[in-house]
Amino acid sequence: MLYYIYDGSFDGLLTAIYDAYYNKDFPEQIVPQDSFTDNFLISKVYIRTEEEKSKKVHDAVLQKISRRAMAGIMYAYLSEDENAGISILEYLRFGFKVGRTVDSYLADDRVNNINRLVTKVAREKHLLAGIIRFRLLHNNIYYAPIEPQYNTLCLLGKHFADRMSDQIFVIHDVKRSYGVFYDKTKWFMSDIEMNKDIVLHENELFYQELWKRYFDNITIKSRINPKLQSNHMPKKYWKYLIEMK
Amino acid sequence: MNLNEKIKILSDSAKYDVSCSSSGSSRKNKKGGIGNAAPSGICHSWTPDGRCISLLKILLTNYCIYDCKYCVNRSSNDVPRAAFTIDELVNLTINFYRRNYIEGLFLSSAVCVSPDHTMELLLKSVKRLREEVNFNGYIHVKAIPGASNKLIEETGKYVDRMSVNIELPSGESLKLLAPQKTKESIIKPMGLIKSGIIQYQEEKLKFKSTPQFVPGGQSTQLIVGATKDNDLKILKLSESLYSSYKLKRVYYSAYVPVSNHPNLPAISGPPLLREHRLYQADWLLRFYGFNSGELLNEENPNFDELLDPKSGWAIRNLDKFPVEVNKADYYTLLRVPGIGVKSAQRIVQGRRVSMLDFDDLKKLGIVLKRAKYFITCKGRYFPQKSIPTNAVSIKNRLLLEDNIKNRGNIEQLSIFSLFPGIMDGEF
Numbered sequence: 088m089l090y091y092i093y094d095g096s097f098d099g100l101l102t103a104i105y106d107a108y109y110n111k112d113f114p115e116q117i118v119p120q121d122s123f124t125d126n127f128l129i130s131k132v133y134i135r136t137e138e139e140k141s142k143k144v145h146d147a148v149l150q151k152i153s154r155r156a157m158a159g160i161m162y163a164y165l166s167e168d169e170n171a172g173i174s175i176l177e178y179l180r181f182g183f184k185v186g187r188t189v190d191s192y193l194a195d196d197r198v199n200n201i202n203r204l205v206t207k208v209a210r211e212k213h214l215l216a217g218i219i220r221f222r223l224l225h226n227n228i229y230y231a232p233i234e235p236q237y238n239t240l241c242l243l244g245k246h247f248a249d250r251m252s253d254q255i256f257v258i259h260d261v262k263r264s265y266g267v268f269y270d271k272t273k274w275f276m277s278d279i280e281m282n283k284d285i286v287l288h289e290n291e292l293f294y295q296e297l298w299k300r301y302f303d304n305i306t307i308k309s310r311i312n313p314k315l316q317s318n319h320m321p322k323k324y325w326k327y328l329i330e331m332k
Numbered sequence: 333m334n335l336n337e338k339i340k341i342l343s344d345s346a347k348y349d350v351s352c353s354s355s356g357s358s359r360k361n362k363k364g365g366i367g368n369a370a371p372s373g374i375c376h377s378w379t380p381d382g383r384c385i386s387l388l389k390i391l392l393t394n395y396c397i398y399d400c401k402y403c404v405n406r407s408s409n410d411v412p413r414a415a416f417t418i419d420e421l422v423n424l425t426i427n428f429y430r431r432n433y434i435e436g437l438f439l440s441s442a443v444c445v446s447p448d449h450t451m452e453l454l455l456k457s458v459k460r461l462r463e464e465v466n467f468n469g470y471i472h473v474k475a476i477p478g479a480s481n482k483l484i485e486e487t488g489k490y491v492d493r494m495s496v497n498i499e500l501p502s503g504e505s506l507k508l509l510a511p512q513k514t515k516e517s518i519i520k521p522m523g524l525i526k527s528g529i530i531q532y533q534e535e536k537l538k539f540k541s542t543p544q545f546v547p548g549g550q551s552t553q554l555i556v557g558a559t560k561d562n563d564l565k566i567l568k569l570s571e572s573l574y575s576s577y578k579l580k581r582v583y584y585s586a587y588v589p590v591s592n593h594p595n596l597p598a599i600s601g602p603p604l605l606r607e608h609r610l611y612q613a614d615w616l617l618r619f620y621g622f623n624s625g626e627l628l629n630e631e632n633p634n635f636d637e638l639l640d641p642k643s644g645w646a647i648r649n650l651d652k653f654p655v656e657v658n659k660a661d662y663y664t665l666l667r668v669p670g671i672g673v674k675s676a677q678r679i680v681q682g683r684r685v686s687m688l689d690f691d692d693l694k695k696l697g698i699v700l701k702r703a704k705y706f707i708t709c710k711g712r713y714f715p716q717k718s719i720p721t722n723a724v725s726i727k728n729r730l731l732l733e734d735n736i737k738n739r740g741n742i743e744q745l746s747i748f749s750l751f752p753g754i755m756d757g758e759f
């Protein structure tokens with residue numbers, strides 16, 4: 088069994104795809120090194136990430152397949168699904184063969200596998216746009232901790248930067264220890280190491296209380312349906328929701 | 333009175349307004365400003381009743397000079413009253429928005445002092461939000477029946493959506509339950525908003541800089557089950573609201589018993605299932621090319637509570653089935669029970685590259701539970717021992733399957749439509 092092992096970055100993954108084509112030797116799995124477990128049946132190829140190779144794959148996808156396909160593999164990658172790497176490779180091989188029309192082959196597993204992952208990530212992205220909660224800190228920074236299931240946070244930088252354009256904010260992916268930062272002019276991503284406790288602004292709890300009050304009050308008691316609630320907003324996201332505390 | 337108490341009183345009375353949608357507008361943020369609108373709408377939370385919270389839905393005041401029988405705020409009702417100052421309201425909206433609790437504001441009001449007085453306060457509030465605080469998030473405002481044209485038109489310039497709630501679907505019902513309101517006083521502002529929107533759309537084609545006017549469109553709400561009006565009457569009304577008044581949405585609100593006035597029906601709980609059927613039928617009107625006459629008629633003026641309207645229609649029209657999935661056009665596919673807009677689109681896209689069989693349909697994510705009685709793939713029915721082809725047995729099968737799934741939990745049906753059309757966009 089041939090495994091390609093890459094550094095976990097998107098560039099790394101695209102480099103692996105480039106190498107697979109270049110070596111004419113297609114692996115059975117493409118996995119990030121962090122989640123790789125060795126066994127003696129596996130023969131390993133370690134991929135050295137090279138931006139130039141990654142760019143070539145990127146350009147080829149845009150040119151020979153479509154912009155949508157590029158976005159699709161990006162989303163699939165962000166799903167962190169254990170088969171994402173190999174699914175992307177198979178999808179691209181098919182895509183390079185049939186070109187633009189690839190996404191019409193909805194019933195083909197190579198396309199379907201990617202679409203399934205895309206749907207999951209797109210859905211979480213949309214959900215997070217709504218359920219991220221900022222807390223105002225003593226230093227006037229708006230801070231939002233969150234633990235997404237997929238690696239979706241990077242897809243939300245633009246959304247919040249456009250929207251909250253006059254406030255400094257940090258959205259913190261606690262699970263993956265990085266965050267989206269915005270300084271009133273541009274947004275960027277960076278690792279986060281928490282070494283101090285956060286200190287809330289003196290008004291923060293006041294607004295949290297008002298929000299909770301509103302939330303409790305707007306519920307129509309004769310229509311209670313907790314199952315419906317958690318269908319829309321799965322419990323795994325409740326941890327940082329002010330109104331669910 | 334402190335803000336905490338005001339929120340309690342003023343959101344309490346606003347909660348029966350079911351609309352919370354923040355969709356349909358693509359207002360952009362301005363330099364140094366805060367907020368924008370997302371065309372698909374965004375839900376920010378879901379309350380324990382399963383409804384989406386998108387907007388801060390609140391009344392400016394619940395002091396009312398009118399005495400509509402079905403309403404908690406009626407003047408004869410002994411409830412605590414409150415009013416926000418404009419500052420309080422603006423402050424609350426902005427602080428909720430900055431924390432990403434909400435997508436914007438849905439501001440409504442009881443009729444305080446006079447319709448004009450109330451409308452003026454609403455106008456002042458939204459103007460302050462837009463012009464002084466530079467807030468560009470979503471705003472939905474109620475137009476108050478009886479307020480002057482000028483005030484309503486002026487308000488339209490600042491908001492994304494406007495609505496006038498019809499509430500009672502006929503003139504007779506109005507007389508019975510809201511004698512101080514007339515049909516005319518409700519229809520007039522609706523007509524005004526409609527012409528404002530049309531004018532804006534025409535001018536926008538000529539001049540890019542035309543100031544916006546209610547870009548998210550107009551909506552209304554009908555109460556279901558407070559009067560004798562049947563489903564046919566309600567659906568016919570919705571149909572003409574969509575065609576003649578160009579409404580974006582009609583919302584249906586199952587009447588929640590709030591009073592035991594003799595003119596009101598004595599019911600123990602809101603008729604949720606009926607509300608749900610009306611929403612389903614409403615979707616059929618807007619996205620599936622049905623008209624009200626196909627779904628109901630004078631002999632059958634109410635929906636079968638047990639069966640969804642589309643299945644009901646299909647069973648009455650079995651001569652139009654089965655439909656061959658590989659040949660039928662898009663609109664014919666849409667009429668198959670169990671096949672929705674997304675499924676029909678996928679079928680049309682997928683069959684371009686290869687003939688589809690039942691396994692392919694499953695891979696396309698199409699649920700065959702209902703559809704299998706009404707379709708063929710490559711000329712064959714779904715491979716199952718016996719596929720019934722007569723109306724009675726198909727109906728029984730459908731009911732059987734529903735009951736197995738929903739036993740003892742009818743409320744579960746009261747779903748969807750209460751949240752903006754999410755999750756379909758993007759991809």
Ligand code: SF4
Nearest residue numbers: 396398400403406442
């Ligand atoms: S005018 Fe509106 S708030 Fe006042 S009683 Fe009638 S429905 Fe209620």
